[in-house]
Amino acid sequence: MKNIIVTGGAGFIGSNFVHYVVNNHPEVHVTVLDKLTYAGNRENLAGLPADRVKLVVGDIADADLVDRLVQKTDAVVHYAAESHNDNSLKDPFPFIQTNIIGTYTLIEACRKHNVRYHHVSTDEVYGDLPLREDLPGHGEGEGEKFTAETPYNPSSPYSSSKAGSDLLVKAWVRSFGLQATISNCSNNYGPYQHIEKFIPRQITNILKGIRPKLYGDGKNVRDWIHTNDHSSAVWLILTKGKIGETYLIGADGEEDNKTVMEIILEEMGQSKDAYDHVKDRAGHDLRYAIDSTKLREELGWTPEFTNFRAGMKDTIDWYTEHEDWWSAEKEAVESNYAKNGQ
Ligand SMILES: NC(=O)c1ccc[n+]([C@@H]2O[C@H](COP(=O)([O-])OP(=O)(O)OC[C@H]3O[C@@H](n4cnc5c(N)ncnc54)[C@H](O)[C@@H]3O)[C@@H](O)[C@H]2O)c1
Numbered sequence: 001m002k003n004i005i006v007t008g009g010a011g012f013i014g015s016n017f018v019h020y021v022v023n024n025h026p027e028v029h030v031t032v033l034d035k036l037t038y039a040g041n042r043e044n045l046a047g048l049p050a051d052r053v054k055l056v057v058g059d060i061a062d063a064d065l066v067d068r069l070v071q072k073t074d075a076v077v078h079y080a081a082e083s084h085n086d087n088s089l090k091d092p093f094p095f096i097q098t099n100i101i102g103t104y105t106l107i108e109a110c111r112k113h114n115v116r117y118h119h120v121s122t123d124e125v126y127g128d129l130p131l132r133e134d135l136p137g138h139g140e141g142e143g144e145k146f147t148a149e150t151p152y153n154p155s156s157p158y159s160s161s162k163a164g165s166d167l168l169v170k171a172w173v174r175s176f177g178l179q180a181t182i183s184n185c186s187n188n189y190g191p192y193q194h195i196e197k198f199i200p201r202q203i204t205n206i207l208k209g210i211r212p213k214l215y216g217d218g219k220n221v222r223d224w225i226h227t228n229d230h231s232s233a234v235w236l237i238l239t240k241g242k243i244g245e246t247y248l249i250g251a252d253g254e255e256d257n258k259t260v261m262e263i264i265l266e267e268m269g270q271s272k273d274a275y276d277h278v279k280d281r282a283g284h285d286l287r288y289a290i291d292s293t294k295l296r297e298e299l300g301w302t303p304e305f306t307n308f309r310a311g312m313k314d315t316i317d318w319y320t321e322h323e324d325w326w327s328a329e330k331e332a333v334e335s336n337y338a339k340n341g342q
Contacts, residue, residue, distance in 0.1 A: 001028060001074045001075055001116075001238070001239065002027060002028060002029060002074060003028075003029045003031070003072065003073045003074050003075075004021070004028060004029075004030055004031070004073060004074060004075045004076070004077060004238075005030075005031045005032075005033055005069055005070065005073045005075070005076045005077070006018055006021075006030055006031070006032050006033070006077050006079060007032075007033045007034065007060050007076065007077070007078045007079055007080035007102075007106065008033075008034055008040070008060075008078070008079035008080030008081060009030065009032030009033070009034055009045070009055075009079065010032060010034040010036055010040035010041055010042055010044050010045060010055065011034065011039050011040050011041075011044070011079065011080070011083070011192075011194075012039070012044075012083075012188070012190075012192050012193040012194060012197075012227070013079055013120070013188055013227050013230060013231075014032070014034070014079035014080070015041075015044035015045060015192050016190060016191070016192060016227040016228065016230075016231055017077065017079065017230075017231045017234060017235075018030050018032060018045060018048065018053060019048065019231075020228060020231035020232065020235065021231075021235065022048050022049065022052055022053060024235070025235070028052070029052050029053075029054075030052065030053045030054070031054050031056060031069060031073065032045065032053065032054065032055045032056065033056050033058055033060060033065075033066075033069060033080070034055065034056075034057065034058075034080060035057065035058065035059045035060070035080070035098075036057055037082075038194075039082075039083065039084075039194050041192075041325075042055060043325060044192045056069065059098075059102070060078075060080050060098065060102035060103075060105055060106055061097060061098065061101045061102045061105050062105070063105050063108070063109070066105050066106060066109045067109050067112070067113075070106070070109035070110060070112075070113050070115050071109075071113045071115075073115060074115070074116065075115060075116040075117070075118065075238060076106055076109075076110055076115060076116070076117050076118070077118045077120065077234065077238060078103065078106055078117065078118065078119050078120055079120045080098065080102060081098060081099050081102075081162065082094045082095045082098045082099060082158070082161075083158065084158065084194075084196055084197070085124075085156045085158045085159070085281065086196070086281060086340075086342075087158075087196075088156055088157035088158035088161070089156065089157065089281070089282055089283075092157035092161075095157050095158055095161040096157075096161055099158075099161035099162055099164070099165050100161055100164045100165055100168070103119070103165035103168055103169070104165075104168055107168060107169060107172045107178055107180070110178060110179070110180070111172060111176045111177075111178050114179065115179070116179045116180075116238070117169070117178060117179060117180040117181075118180065118181050118182075118183070118234065118237060118238045118241075119165070119166065119169045119180060119181070119182045119183070120183055120185070120234060121162050121165070121166050121182055121183065121184045121185070122159065122162050122184060122185060123146050123184050123185065123186050123223070123248065123250070123288050123290055124154060124155070124156070124158070124159035124162065124285065124288070125152050125154050125159055125162055125163040125166055125184060126146045126150045126151075126152060126153060126154075126184070126288075127152075127153030127154060127155055127159075127285065128155065128285035128286045128287055128288060129143065129144050129145070129146070129286065129287040129288065129289055130143070130144075130286060130287065131219060131221065131286050131287050132221075132287070133219075143287075143289065144289070145289040145290060145291035146184070146248060146288070146289065146290055146291060147248060147291045147293075147294075148184075148245075148246040148247070148248055148294060152166075152167070155283045155285055156283055166182055166184070166246075169182055170182070170246075173243070173244045174244075179243050180243065180244070181237050181238070181241040181242070181243065181244070181245055181246070181247065182245075182246040182247070183233065183234060183237055183246070183247045183248070183249050184246065184247075184248050184249070184290075185225065185230050185233070185248075185249035185250065185290075186222070186223035186224065186225050186249065186250040186251075186253070186288055186289075186290045187222040187223060187224050187225065187288065188224075188225055188226070188227040188230050189224055189225075189226060189227065189311065189312070189315055190226050190227035190228065190311070190314075190315055190318075191227075191315065191318040191319075191322075192227075192325075193227075195326045195329060195330060195333055196333050196336075198257065198260070199260065199264070199312075199315065200315075200319060200326070201213070201333070201337075202260075202261060202264050202275075203264060203268070203315070203316050203319045203320075204319055204326055204330055205334075206264070206265070206268050206270060207268075207319065207320060207323065208330060210334065211274065211275055211276050212261060212264070212265070212274070212275040212276070213275065213276055213277075213278045213337070213342060214257060214258060214261050214275050214276070214277050214278065215257065215278060215279070215280045215281050215284060215342065216277070216279075216280030216281075216284065217258070217277070217280075218256060218257040218258030218261060218277075219256050219257070219258065219286075220256060220257050220284055220285065220286055220287065221254050221255065221256045221257075221286070221287040221288065221289070222254070222255065222256075222257070222260075222288055223250050223251075223252070223253050223254050223288050223289050223290050224251070224253035224254075224255055224260075224308055224311075225249065225250055225251040225253055225303065225305075226251070226303070226304070226305035226311045228304065228305065229249075229251050229303035229304055229305055230249055232301065232303075232304070233247070233249040233295060233301050233303075234249075236295075236299050236300075236301050237295070237299065240299050241299065242298075247292075247294060247295045247298075247299070248290050248291060248292050248294065248295065249290065249292055249295060249301075250289070250290025250291070250292045251292070251303035251305065251306065252290075252292075252306075253308055254287075254289055255308060260312075261275055263308070263309055263312055264312060264316065267309070267312060267313050267316055268316060278337075278341060278342045279340070279341045279342055281342075
């Protein structure tokens with residue numbers, strides 16, 4: 001695989017994947033296709049070698065552009081998406097347009113030119129699991145986890161648009177022989193994440209002297225994975241995964257939001273209760289948890305970042321050292337949340 005297209009490669013997880021490929025696979029050239037929405041930032045690719053990484057600013061739903069790029073590539077790794085649940089509750093349309101029509105446009109081009117396609121998706125397509133404390137036994141044992149056999153049951157316009165895109169890919173594999181794999185990953189953290197998202201929002205609040213904000217009672221559980229571990233898993237699936245298969249990516253990183261908040265506050269030298277409770281997200285999923293046995297056993301993947309507190313410390317350091325990357329947007333992000341009482 002010498003030439004790959006990474007859609008959404010100027011966003012959070014896509015840009016981390018581009019850095020990962022450049023650092024680990026010197027033979028590969030990357031074309032980033034990114035519309036540079038509010039979530040995309042060309043600075044996320046700064047410093048990468050110009051002879052190996054090219055940015056094409058464009059829309060994944062632009063069929064002519066996509067066709068021209070896809071016919072010259074060996075593979076497409078599809079990260080581009082509208083990705084923020086809260087935005088999808090305010091205005092679902094961009095989520096339908098990019099996540100569904102955009103994916104359709106890409107898989108049609110890959111089918112026409114017989115190009116390998118990897119579809120990056122989320123565990124949110126499976127809906128949520130009960131909190132362990134609500135199970136018989138009150139938190140004893142691991143509780144149920146998502147597997148590739150878990151039925152789809154998305155809760156929000158975001159997760160339902162991702163579920164729709166996954167189903168298109170599955171149908172294109174079966175009906176047209178699309179050379180595709182799918183991965184559904186748990187919540188990512190790490191550098192380059194937009195400050196509208198939970199972890200960077202709290203870190204940058206503290207850096208700006210604003211009290212951090214916790215939705216509801218903070219009992220909601222997310223299964224955190226460092227974005228570098230997501231990248232290594234996607235590369236492995238792209239190069240060794242079985243066509244037509246779905247792999248779940250997770251690093252056994254379950255933490256409830258209140259605990260994440262307390263870890264951030266402690267690591268930033270604050271009192272662990274120095275935050276405000278704000279209105280919960282409508283339809284807020286209770287718990288996500290990934291069973292990644294298939295990926296580990298069939299492809300031999302293991303995560304490197306298994307200490308959440310240490311990974312969080314690195315992430316805090318990154319936002320502290322890169323204030324120029326996020327500070328211009330901070331006021332607008334907080335005033336948007338404030339309009340919603342959050
Ligand atoms: N953030 C997570 O924790 C998480 C977890 C699992 C899976 N995912 C998936 O990973 C992918 C990337 O997520 P992220 O958090 O990095 O998102 P992000 O919002 O940070 O980045 C999305 C990128 O896509 C680009 N984009 C949006 N619409 C586009 C369009 N129409 N054409 C071309 N480019 C467009 C944006 O400019 C941006 O660079 C998404 O598919 C998401 O569903 C995210």
